[in-house]
Each structure stands twice: as structure tokens, then as C-alpha cells.
Amino acid sequence: MGATGPVHEALAALPLVDHHCHGIVTADLDRDGFESLLTEAEPWPGISSFDTPAGVAVRRHCAPLLDLPRHAPADAYLARRAELGRREVDRRLLTAAGTEVFCVDTGYTPQPLTTPRELAETADATAYEVVRLEAVAEAVAAQGVEPDAYATAFCTAAEEAVRRPGVVAVKSVAAYRTGFDLNPARPSDALVNAAARQWLENGGRLADPVLVRHLLWTAVDLGRPLQLHTGFGDTDIRLHRVDPTHLTDWLHLIKGTIPVLLLHCWPYQRQAAFLAAVFEEVYLDVGLTLHHVGPARSRAILAEALEITPFRKLLYSSDAYGLAEFYQLGALAFRRGLGELLQDRVDADELSLPDALRIAAWAAGDNARRLYGLPAPDPDPAHEPRPHRD
Amino acid sequence: MGATGPVHEALAALPLVDHHCHGIVTADLDRDGFESLLTEAEPWPGISSFDTPAGVAVRRHCAPLLDLPRHAPADAYLARRAELGRREVDRRLLTAAGTEVFCVDTGYTPQPLTTPRELAETADATAYEVVRLEAVAEAVAAQGVEPDAYATAFCTAAEEAVRRPGVVAVKSVAAYRTGFDLNPARPSDALVNAAARQWLENGGRLADPVLVRHLLWTAVDLGRPLQLHTGFGDTDIRLHRVDPTHLTDWLHLIKGTIPVLLLHCWPYQRQAAFLAAVFEEVYLDVGLTLHHVGPARSRAILAEALEITPFRKLLYSSDAYGLAEFYQLGALAFRRGLGELLQDRVDADELSLPDALRIAAWAAGDNARRLYGLPAPDPDPAHEPRPHRD
């Protein structure tokens, strides 16, 4: 796991486009609060979430940024974190991430989180917004709507949402709601109205298969890149239903329309790579996974993801949520993993150095910039989309 | 594949808790008998089961324990095995395994096998028992029971079985009988009675989906840790139906009840790791796989299994059946694989040495001891559960 050489140096210096993340929790965190955010699980009595690959990575790679020795004990880490205060910790970790652009999913807020603008300020970066379509639909329902008017009201609300300045994409968590074994066809108005009637009567979150299909087709109509949660998540995921290859029929139907960005993917990174290799509109990242496995395994996962993925199709995301640690760890695991992989190929003369540097720059940011129409690394504020920037 | 350093030394010295295995065949084995036990397949004319990764590992790692050179030919190995005699071979291989505790599934005996007590004697170890629930149910049926009385009779027999001294867990081979695409809900009495009627009329092994569900819910009622076969097995497995993530709905329903221990898992070790990472009650091992792939690949498989698995959730098992070789190979492959993985992380400064030693001790035995309520390495016979010990 050597971490030297020109590809490493280039990747260490490249500003990243984190094309999918969330905000940081704005409350001060006690031990339970921190441990709960450190895992995709609920807290378990008797088992610390520091005793995980992610916990080990925090103690190894984040502790020094808080002036602690590498591998500092969890107690020392949390004490120092409290001592420095949330704002200083966030500033140090986000600055260390070296991320230039954050695309922030603003539709998942079980706890109060930083806004995209606050995130951008803390990191001295630029933030754009990703609209979570399920949140839009549920807000329409919460405001009260007649079942027959739901489809139009949702589409209108989604159109308004994506017209807001700084919005670059939409996102769906269909993976959590139904999985991907959906009828791929656009549902008829009658079907949507009947499903809306039932949902609006019964309440709860949007999880009806017809309404989820309608949501995905609405995304197509919106014409914006669509981020799709696939693979790894919390207990709410049925992992066997979120293998993205179940979307193949739908991908055929939407050919030539919007880019589809497969998020996370693990353990289906090879399946996602297959789709990215054969469907023009499909892109992928291995976000979320990177900080959970840490730098020790990020190269192995990236290597699987890149076995057949065209080099213009790999994106970077942290999928950080809640903890400033994850923005830094995600970035580090990505730089280290991709750096080791590419450097080894250069060292083995399987790849030329200029090619390796080009691939690194593409994955670190150029692919995302191209896809979302973001300005080049030195941004010109006269260009759309207008970011949230300090 | 360096095998030196303090983590290796620590793992080499740690007594193992083999939390799932079977007995050794008590018959003297001729070549066909040995080759047949060396593989999960039936014997094939013209293809020796020594020409497999497991066969290569036996010749490399077991031959020297029988005073043969490394990589001794199969014929020489079998001749020396016969010359030494079964008891001496078993003693040498089991002693070399360095296993301190065996938890023995006593419910699978297509051939006469050593009892847990005999296994313990041979290895100078302690043995506990794991009750295979399908065997209990089938014994109830074999003894004759009215269909409407089956459910109660099975539950009573299972309760009696787990009250026997030395019993630490129950096991189900639902994977072999139906796979995991089961209705997760507890079946009604009426459903169970109707299914029991049909089964008792038709005979055969327990493979009715309602009765398998009933068996799994009975395990919940018993309150003991439940070992579940998942993944790799013989031709009787439909591998695509034993991905453990198909159990997700059932795991939600049983939250807060019993520990569920996913056995083997390969090739679904990442899926199993996902469940172990998000469900408090889920643990996993990669037994059976370890001796079939051998030390050359055990590290790769453990690395996948540990990508996100909390370090308190990994267990060791050999799942050895029939051949004394497998207890030794399983132990060796586990020590070597985990040792390489952890040592490399220490060498790369991704993990501190004390953390690596702690994780090694947890996986080698402490996690299983905690889970099954086993005594600490120097056992105090005043404590329950009472083992079969020489």
C-alpha cells in the first residue's frame, strides 16, 4: 500500500467535486450522538461503533487533524472534539478534505443540518443543491392535495424545485421505498390517481410502487441528472432488491434522455460498472462505502468498480452525512484508493503516466463538472448554475 | 503473503473457539472414502478431488504433520495416513489446529461420526453442542405424532434438546430446505397444522415453507443463539436463494430477541457483512469456505467479510465435517488470512498494533465466548454451560 509517486501527488493536490453528500449535524454531539452517526445501524448497548473499520479510520486519520496522535483512543478523540468545539472541528476536517464543490442532497433532515451555504463556508468551497424527489412528493402530500391533482402538483413542485438557483440534479431513494423490481413502464394517469388516492388516505411516506415509478418518470421529464441510491444503506434497505441491474428495462426505455448516476453501489459495484459500460446515460460512484471501509479497502472496491467502467463514467462522492469526519475520510479514501490503483498500473507499465493523470482528474472532478455543467476549477461566478458560495 | 510479525505470532498462539463444526468420520477411509469427504461434490470418475484448492492445501499443510514432505503426492499422503491409523492422524491434526473449544452440530450424521466428547478428547479441548432443529423436527415426525400435535411436540422436543448439558446454540439448514425467500411472519397455528398434516402424510425431510418458517420462529422462542447455514454447500443448495439479505424482513421482525449467526456466507460475505453491520443481532463467519479455498485465498475472503463488519461480529468456525484435516486447515487459513490482513494494516500504519491484537483475540474466540456465554480461556468448571470435556 505504497502511497508515493506522481499519481498520488497529483490526486492529493486535485480539488474534488463531491457530487453527492448531505449536511453536518448542527447540534453538539455527546458520545452516543457521535457513535450513532458513525454507523448505519442504531446504537447497540455493549458494542462501540468505534470498533468498526470506520471507527478505526477516524482514530487514524481524523485524530491528527485535531492535534491528537494517530490511533488516539475513542475517549480522547471525543474529549478533544468537544474541547475544540463543533465549528473548529468541522472547519479543520472539511478543509482537510480538499473538496472544492459539494452537491448537497437537502431532502433528508432527520436532524438539523448545515445548509449547503454553511457547508460551503466551512470548507471554503462551493455548494450546489440536489433535490430529493421523494421529499418534494411528500411535501405536496403534507400540504394537502386532491388525489387526482397529485400528479400535476408533484410535477409542478418538482419543476419549481429544480429551477431554484444552484440546483444541479435530482435524487431518488426508490431503493429504500420499493427496490428496483418495478414495472419499468410509465404508469398511466388512472393508475397514478388510484395510487395517490390510497396513499393520501393512508398517509406515511411515499412507497407505493406506482407512485415510485411515476416519480422516476417525472425525473426523466425534468431533464436533470438523476442520482439513484443503490446498494448499501441502513436496515431499511433490502439489499437484494437494490442491485441496479434490475433497472435494465427502465434504462432501455429512457435511452437518450437523462444521465442516471448510480450512488454507493457496494456490494454491486461490478453490476453498476456493467451498466455504466453499456448504457451511455449511466455513471457511478462508490460513495458512502469509502468512509465505511476506510483507506485500507478503498482501493479494492475502486478496482472492482473500475474493471470495465469507462474512465469518463466514474464520479466521486463522499455521501457524508452528519459528521465532518466523513467528508475528510471519503476524500482521503478516494484519493488513496484511486492513487494506489493507478500508480501501481503506471509502475507496472500497464498505463502511461499522462493517461493515469488524466483518469485521476476526470474521476476527481472533470466527469462531474461535465455532467452537471459546473464551471471549471477556477469558477467564474457569471456562469450558471449559480452556486451557494461564501 | 508475508506471515511474520507480532499479529501473526499472536494469532498463531491464540486458542480458537470453533463455533460451528461436525464430527470426524469414525470409519477407516480408503482412497474413495477420503476423496469423497475432501469435496462438497459426489465422486467423479477420472477427476481426483485432490486436484482442487483444498486438495493442494492438504498436501501442503497436513502432509508435514504426518511426517511427509510438503506437497507430498496424494498416494503417499493416503498411504501414510493409513499407516499411522485414524486415531493418530486425528490426534496430530486436531492438536495442530490449536482449537480450544468446539461447538458441534450433532444433527447431521449420514456416516458414523465422533461424538463431541470424543472430538474434545482427541483435541485436548472442550466441546459444546449445537442442536440442529430440522433433526429434532424429523425425529418428532419419525416417532409418530398427530398433525395437530406436531407444533407443540416439536417445540417441546426442541426445549428439551437445548436444556441438555453443554448445548449452547441451535442451528437451522433452512437454506437447504427452502432458501430464504420465505414469508417472514410467524405462521398461524392453522397453517402449521395443515402443513404438518401434509408432511406427515407424505413423509420425507422437512422442507415445507410453512414448517421451515415455524422452525425459525421456534428458534426465536427458544431464546438461544441461532446458527444459520447461508451460501456455499453441496448440490442441494440453490445458491441464489441463500443470499442472507433475503432474511432482512424476518430480521426486522425478530429485533431484540436472539443472536443470528450467519455461517459460511461465501460468496455472499459482503451481503452478510451488511447485515452484521446494521442489525444488532447478526454475526457472521466464513467457515467451510476457509478450508476449501485454503490459506492462499483466505485473506481475500476475510478482507471482503471485514470491509464493514463490526469487529465484535466476526466469528471463527471451521465447519469441518468428516476429515480431521479440515479442523486444522480451517484454523490455519483463519490464522493466516486474518494475520496477513491485520499485520499489513499495522505495517501500513492504518491500524495500531494494540487494536490489531484486540481484533484478533475477539475474532479468534472472545466474540464467540461472549455470545454463547462460554467461560474465559482458562475455564472454570463451576460455570455453565457444562461442556463435554475429558
Added chain:
Amino acid sequence: MGATGPVHEALAALPLVDHHCHGIVTADLDRDGFESLLTEAEPWPGISSFDTPAGVAVRRHCAPLLDLPRHAPADAYLARRAELGRREVDRRLLTAAGTEVFCVDTGYTPQPLTTPRELAETADATAYEVVRLEAVAEAVAAQGVEPDAYATAFCTAAEEAVRRPGVVAVKSVAAYRTGFDLNPARPSDALVNAAARQWLENGGRLADPVLVRHLLWTAVDLGRPLQLHTGFGDTDIRLHRVDPTHLTDWLHLIKGTIPVLLLHCWPYQRQAAFLAAVFEEVYLDVGLTLHHVGPARSRAILAEALEITPFRKLLYSSDAYGLAEFYQLGALAFRRGLGELLQDRVDADELSLPDALRIAAWAAGDNARRLYGLPAPDPDPAHEPRPHRD
């Protein structure tokens, strides 16, 4: 990724049996034509298919064979390719592959391709033929047949096809037509007749589940080895339906009949390995994948495929189609990947050198020769099957 040592040298010198490939496109290729054949996707405006692992491998490993520097730019590569002319390029690349025997699927010809004889001449090799059963069935339909006569006509045509000199196997692309979630039982005559009626009325390719089952059972009746596409392919594949373990029930039903050769397999190489480890009749290769991932990842994929696969069950294929580059890259990736894997095990004393050399020779050709009844490396023309040979 060291590529030295006696196993490497042996593998570099071994003539390969490429047990599944297609012909080379006989048209002169412009940039679009070449790029289109370089990927399993359709061409994408703005993204070059050279920016893939396969493209990188072509520039690294094929360019020097055309007298260009390693990593030559795509433009230079294509210019030199045009300058040398198709025949000279094909000759250089095929000769460099070191393949002694090609088994050529002659039933997929969307573009004019070299015949097996032409391929053999170009490579100074021997070619045999593989009969694609879907093509036979579709030719029967195209010639006009009464629905009730379809089954017999197809069987007769298939029998005639496999009696042609040089035919060594049949192949099915059931994976592309229905996937493997088929009723495994042999369909009744009435079912086949009804399905044939519908197909012959509606036209199109053979994709009816009953007719696909009938085709697979016809393959059993033919008594020849059956090659089955599994896993990776183009957008026409539904990857989640082509995991070969879905064939388990069918494999049980056909026990003791024909060899079943799982082609490609990726990303299901472990699932395929399971079947090869437990079913006597099952063999596998990782063709197609090898040239798409290139030498940089071929070892990783072979390592997974070989975790439990008996060493007599691994075959080599390129699955090259269209481009001469793929015959060479497939062969190189196979030699390098298997060489690294085996050499490392020898270096770690996990495998003896004689065993490694034996395994290499088996996988490179002996397994295929045994399976297809091909003559030994120095062929004796008096033996059947009669090859297409220059």
C-alpha cells in the same frame, strides 16, 4: 505484478486452446467502426471507447506489435493499423496470441466475419466449429415450417449441424433470450407446439421460454458439450437473470448427460465456480471479461474463479469478436493473470512448481482437449474431429 519465474515462462510458451471465440470483421475499419467493436456498448458521442480498460490495454499491448511505442495514442494506433492493412494486422495479432486451436461460434454474424478456416490460416492454427442452436432454430423458422413440425425440424437440423466435420460443441444464448429463471423440466410436445405456433406467427428471434427450454433439452439430446453464455454481455443482457446458479435445478435433471461449459461468468465467477465444484458436468471460463478488464485485473478475476474450482474444470476462451486485438489481449491477460496467481503461490510455497505447471497446462489447453476430444498439441490428422486447418 511481477511477471517472471518458471510458471510465467511455461505459460508464455504453452499453446492455447481458445474454446470459444467468433470471427474477425472482414471489412476495413474506420475510427467509428473500430471504436464500436472495442466496447460492448453502442457508440457514444463525446466519449471514446479507447478511454476504457480495454482501450488502454490495446494501446499498451497491441501497439508494439504494430511497431508503435507502448501506450501510443489512439489516433496513431488507428493510422498505423490502416497503413499496415487488415490482413497484416490480423496476422501479427493472431500470431502473437499463441493460440493453437480456436473453437469458433459461427452463428453470430451481424457483420461479415472470417470463417473458422480463414481464422486458422491467419493464426497458423487449427479451428473447430461451435454450432449456435438459436441460429439453427431461427434458420428452421426462416425456411418455413408448420408449427407442429418445428420441434422435429429443429432437432433434425441441429443433428445435421453437429455432424458437420469439425463441429465440437453447441452453444446457447438463452441468457440473452430469457435468462435462466426457466422451468427446468423438459417441455411437453403440446407446449412446444403451441409456443412454436405463436413464434412462427409473430416472427422475431427465438425468445419464448418454452422454446428456449426445448432448445436446452435438445442440446442434451445431441450429446455434445454445451457452451452457455452467462454473465457479462451487451445491453441486451439482464445481468441479474443470468447468474448461472439459477440453472441448478436443470443441472440436477441433466446429471450424467452432457458437459455444460459456462462462458464469461463475470461478475458471477464465484457462483459459476460453485457449480463447477459440485456438478461433475460443469466447467467454466472467464472469457470476454479478460480482454475487457485487461492484464491489470485478469489475475484478480481468475483468483475468484479459482477459489474453489477444481483445476480440471477451468477452460480458456477469448470470446474475441470482430477485432484481432481481442484474441491477443485475451490470451495475454489469461497467461499473465494465471501466471501471476500460480507463481505467487509457488513463491509462497503454497503450491509446488510441478503442480503449478500441471494446472497451467490443464487450463491452457488440456482440459479443453479432453472435453472436446481434441488431439494432443501435435495433432494427428487421422483423428476425429476433423478440423478446419490450413
